[in-house]
Amino acid sequence: MEEKRRLILEAAILCLEQFGFRGTTIERIAKFAHVSKSSIYECFANKEALIEAIVDDVLKDLLSESEKVCLPGQRLSEDIERTVDVMIALRARHRLLVGIYREARQSGVHGIMEMRQALEKGIMAYIEALVNRHIEQGEVFRLEPKLISFLIYRSYFQLIYDWEDIDQPLSPQQIKNALNAFAQ
Template identity: 30%
Template sequence: MDRRQEILEAAAKSFSLFGYKATTMDQVAKIANVGKGTIYTFFANKEELFNAVVVKMINEMRTEADAAAVEGASFEKNAHARLMQMLKFRETHQLYAKLVDEEREIRTPAVSEVLEAIEKEIVSYIREKIEKAIRKGELKQCDTELIAYLLFKAYLALVVDWGKTHDAELTEKRIVELLSGTVFNSLLL
């Protein structure tokens, strides 16, 4: 089997289990059943290996977000489904969850950078969908960059942050009612 692939999978396993900092190159080599030196013939260093693993994860997330949308459904319904899916992915997917954790309690630069990149990716993904809906005539012209950013931050706040400072999570119904009445409604043509 492809050596590069085996290394990638081994790395994904280790990063998922132990996080970035606690994963050692020896560890990865052992899991992948290769010598440590072999890793460096495919990846320049630990951080590049990490980035490659994360890129793969981002693609999985995108795929799952797309799967959450329903052909023919309204922009609001699909945008909601997509965002909820990605936020669920964020706390369900072993690697993503681990990285969020690591970011909270240690401060590893490589992890911060990667998390930032993921968020940028999500925002630009949302933006794509908005622009597509505008082209289709479902939404009115607007500042798509800012709207995408606002949507993402709003969902992050309502789904993730709220629970940290209140004793109960917000129900999805309450979130939908709030955003449907405010942001989403204002986007309609």
């Protein structure tokens, strides 16, 4: 059952990347996964539950990898730099994040907006907890942890995806330098 679930999730990710939220159907996912529609419904109640499982998996993967590089004794700026490196490395594996971000912004479709919000809340909660951990270790910041987490998360996406609309893509170091402005 777990293998079938994994195949379905991978197929759903491929469909979402290729066809977007609107174009991804249970039928299409079943075809990509080489399973029946009823097999999908054995694992997931509906498309929304399937999407929620994808968001949970992507979020767990991102946060797990980030946690490995956020070591005790580092300053927040170091944690941000290392986490950005992780995000950049995982970006190829999680092209879905790009699609969610762009499709939600362009279409405003209810289901995709919920996916984006779930990802945002999870990632920002992690960043806020990271900032609070640094405060407990004695670091002082000019901004509140929740605001820092919001600015870092949103700025990351703006710098990665939207900056290219107005200028040449930024290097990873330029992105890290910009985000570290909030870690002071």
